[in-house]
Amino acid sequence: MATAEDIRKALTWVVDPEIGLNIVDLGLVYGIEITEKKVAVTMTLTTQGCPMHDSMKVAVENTVNRLEPDKEAEIKVVWDPPWTPDKMTPQARAYLGV
């Protein structure tokens, strides 16, 4: 059975193709909750109305399904709290030169 950390690690494979950074280092993954029947991932995007909305959500769903094929994947994209740059990891900040 995958842990939240396993899923978080796998989500580093989901890269925003415009920025070139994965969604974990960007600080877009807010929370991962695993129950007996469901894996719920709460995430956001850098901006509302982002054209990558669908693609990123589906990528997270596919990643969860790959690790936990027998559980329902519930992906919630939220705007509150909004994403801010301080949610990025130091590595991501260094990559962007901030």
Added chain:
Amino acid sequence: MEGAAVLKPPPPTPEPSSPPAMPSFQMAPSFRLVGLYLGTGITAFLALCALLVVCSPGLKGEFFQGRLLALTHLTVLGWVSMVIFGALFQLVPVVFEAPLYSERLAFAQYALFLPGLLGMVLSFWNFKLGVPLLASVSLTALAFLLFIVNLGVTLARAKSRSLTGLFIGTGLFYLALTATLGFFLALNLGFPYIVRRDHLDLLKIHAHWGMAGWVGMVIMGVALKLLPMFSLAHGFSTTPAKWAYGFSNAGLIGLALGWWTNPGGGVLKAGGVLLGLGAACYLYQVRLIHRSRLRRMPDLGMRYSIPAFSLVLVAAGLGLGLLFLNPREGWRDGAILTYVSVLLLGAFTFLIVGQLYKIVPFLVWFHTFSSQVGLKPVPLLKDLYDEKLGSRQFWLMSAGLPLLWADIFFNQEALRLAGSLGLALSAALFGWNMVHLFRWRFSHGDR
């Protein structure tokens, strides 16, 4: 976490046991529709640059001449508007979370617009005014009507209201005004004295409604959304953009009233100043976005926006100079042509080329790779085109255009060929890169 994980994620294994989820594509229109508009717009740009090499002597002297009108309409309608149509069909549904009202209407619009545009360009080129021009203008106007209805309904159905939506909606309003006045101008050319006004004054209103009203408003609105998104800018004020909106509209009304009632009078000059203030406020807005960006190094697409916005300032200066300094006969036509071409071939073209280096890769990527993210390594957007080629294109454009403008402004023929050849060569590199991009879709396509 290792820094390498940020840059190069390991390929995920094992494969999923169930079929992968697919993006819903609910909001995005089909690749065929957007690709058709963008592809035609790019083709029109290549044709325009080739024609500039062949016939740039026609860029001199009196600005009301057939070939110039043909080239101007090929630029504004074939290149600029065609790309804007495609880009808005792509962006409005995803940004405003409202599916396009009717894709069928968008295809019908194209079927009317392309023959209308070709007819209009050929009519102007051969100076065959009257019925051929009127028929072409009518087809184009009908196409605009379909577009306004289609996008207007889509925007009305948007889940939220925003400044970007306001700019785009206002752009649609000016498109309707520009098309209506364009129809009467065509009528007046074929059947004189129906419209009892100086044709050239009406032409100036038509040109400003088209360039600053339709194209300018849409560009301001779209850039307000895309620039922060691409540069990861956060926490900036949008007050300057609101001022820009108010000043630009007041300026456009002032200019129209001035040319209609008393060309050369105070209202006209006030209109010009207000429009200039609108441009200045918007440039300040761009500066605020730029200052709060997280992506410090501009990528290829964003690099094009630097000369684009700088040239808006040059165009505003030229326009105000024309209004207030009233240059003598020998200089006036060259200055007017330079003003229009700095705006169309300079500011708008730099911005559109730059944004196409963002929009086309996204379009191709979205329809080709988006369902595979998280399952296997997929290319980044910048991997889909040749960045070095795009950079060479940038420098060729940056060198060619000033030569062309120097030729137009100072009437120096020696610069003409070098300038137009530089632009044509840069267009060829751009065309090559775009073909390369679209080929990804055809060689990897799954939808």
